[in-house]
Amino acid sequence: MKKILKISLVLLTFIGFVSCDSTDDDTSYLDNRTPVAYFVPGNSGTLLVEEEAPAVYTVTVGISEAQATDRSYVVSVDPSSTAQSGVDYSINLSNLVIPAGSVVGTFTVTGIYAGTTLAGSSLKLNLDSVEETSVLARSQFNLSIFRSCPVDSDFLTGSYMMQQISGTAPFGIGSAFGGNQIVDITADANTRTFNYVYAPGSFDSPYFMTLDLICGNVFVSGTIQPGNGTLGCGNGSIGQSTGSTPGAYDSADDSEVTVNILDFEPDSGCATNYEAVIKLIKQ
Structure with a gap:
């Protein structure tokens, strides 16, 4: 009977030890993990550019959790893009920030009707870095830019x-x-x-x-x-x-x-x- 009690006490002590270690490890991970950043909600979009009409596409960068301070981020145009700045589109990639308390930051691409084509072009944007944040998947955004000319629903009917x-x-x-x-x-x-x-x-x-x-x-x-x-x-x-x-x-x-x-x-x-x-x- 004494032998059984000794074994039981050893097992309880071991379980308690493992349990405490596991809790400490989880807490440590949560305290020290690095947020991740990516383009949201996906990695592609389409901008239809009409004559004499606003043609603006909002690109969104997100992080996995809000922070207490602003997070600056850097976006660049990939060399493989076929769309030309000042011809197909205009963009301002300076001073990009994810505000404190938010999980998203945005910037806009404006289409230029005179330079766009029916065949379309591709603007590829790279998410190069986000302050104190890791950039993993969905780090490139592909925006297809087309000229568009809608017609009245009763035209040629x-x-x-x-x-x-x-x-x-x-x-x-x-x-x-x-x-x-x-x-x-x-x-x-x-x-x-x-x-x-x-x-x-x-x-x-x-x-x-x-x-x-x-x-x-x-x-x-x-x-x-x-x-x-x-x-x-x-x-x-x-x-x-x-x-x-x-x-x-x-x-x-x-x-x-x-x-x-x-x-x-x-x-x-x-x-x-x-x-x-x-x-x-x-x-």
Whole structure:
């Protein structure tokens, strides 16, 4: 019985010793740990730059816990950026601070409409250091900068006559977009869509066309309507894309819109394509 009591006392003493050591270790870690910093909430964003409209993107740097004093931080532009300062954007990276009592600091990137492009550019920002803070994951922020030109929701919508101005299709098709067809155009943001008959009087194939209206330019995508088989030379269906020069529109006047088309693109194995020009005339 005495032997059992001695073993029990030894075990209790050992557990108490381990317990005290564990508590001391945890407390020491909490007292001495270093906060970490990163871009939040993610590491990428998009800035759409419109003419005569504010185009500002707020970039946020966060730390894992608030501190009693201000924390300065350093951000630099990565050399691999394709966006150019003073051309695509402007930015001030001096005197950046995460205020005392806060877990975030912010700075802004302002887009410059005259220098931006439809293809876009990339501004890569590196979080180089934060005062008394470790910089680990999410230390680079990639901001994509695009020129944007929104159009009114009712622009180029409703009933239009599709009239072919130029271009003759091969294989005796003739005027593939002719016949002065009346089409009904619907809108979704900057995209316009309508159904039409391809090669009326010849193939009479049910097609649809999508027009993307981007800053005065009209970009084209067309294909046969699903469920209507194929139209081509044995390798799927022929389609349509944008001509060598995009069509044009005036956002203040949708009475007529010119669309430049590269027909037989894709060519469905027909090994040919040609350019056609159509006009959409409001009815």
